[in-house]
Amino acid sequence: MKDGKKEKITIRDRNIYVIELDPKVLTKKKFKSANPDFKEGMKCFYVGMTGLSPEERFEQHKKGYKSNKYVKGFGIALRPRHYAYYNPMTYEEAKFMEVEKARRLRKRGYAVWQH
Numbered sequence: 001m002k003d004g005k006k007e008k009i010t011i012r013d014r015n016i017y018v019i020e021l022d023p024k025v026l027t028k029k030k031f032k033s034a035n036p037d038f039k040e041g042m043k044c045f046y047v048g049m050t051g052l053s054p055e056e057r058f059e060q061h062k063k064g065y066k067s068n069k070y071v072k073g074f075g076i077a078l079r080p081r082h083y084a085y086y087n088p089m090t091y092e093e094a095k096f097m098e099v100e101k102a103r104r105l106r107k108r109g110y111a112v113w114q115h
Contacts, residue, residue, distance in 0.1 A: 014094035016101055017054035018082035019046040019061070021113075025074040031113055039109030045079070046071050047105070047114040049098040054078050054087075070113050 021044040026032050031044075046068060050057040058078050061071040082105070086097055102114035 010090055012088040012090055012093075014049060014051055014089050014091050015054055015057075015087040016047065016049050016083045016089070016094055016098050017057060018079045018101065018105075019048070019058060019071055020044070020076045020079050021046055021070055021111075022074040022076055025070050025113075026111060028070070031070060031111070034113065035106065035111035037106060037109065038111040042109045042111065044074075044111040045082070045102075045105055045113070046075065047098055047102040047112060049094045054080070054083065068113070068115070 023044055025044050026038075032038070048057065048068070052060075055078065058071075058075065061067045061075055064072055083101065086093075086101075089097060098114060102112045105112045
């Protein structure tokens, strides 16, 4: 404590992750309509945030535990080159970066689902 104020502890225990999805996910109207600027031939991704390792969270998705339906049905693999540089982060940083990473991927023409 300094001057009677509590010091804020910065805990870097959050990760973002990017999962490549099978392009068949584009047959789902809701997914396709969320990506009007998708460029044909580009990949499809899911972007998420977790307090686990990306590998553990991907496994949970595939097993159906707190799973996103697009990842469970169409998830292929983690794509660390899109997220490893950022991890780990604070909760606030990860919350921001999850949205920002999805925005950046969409801007490049990828189809992305993020919540």
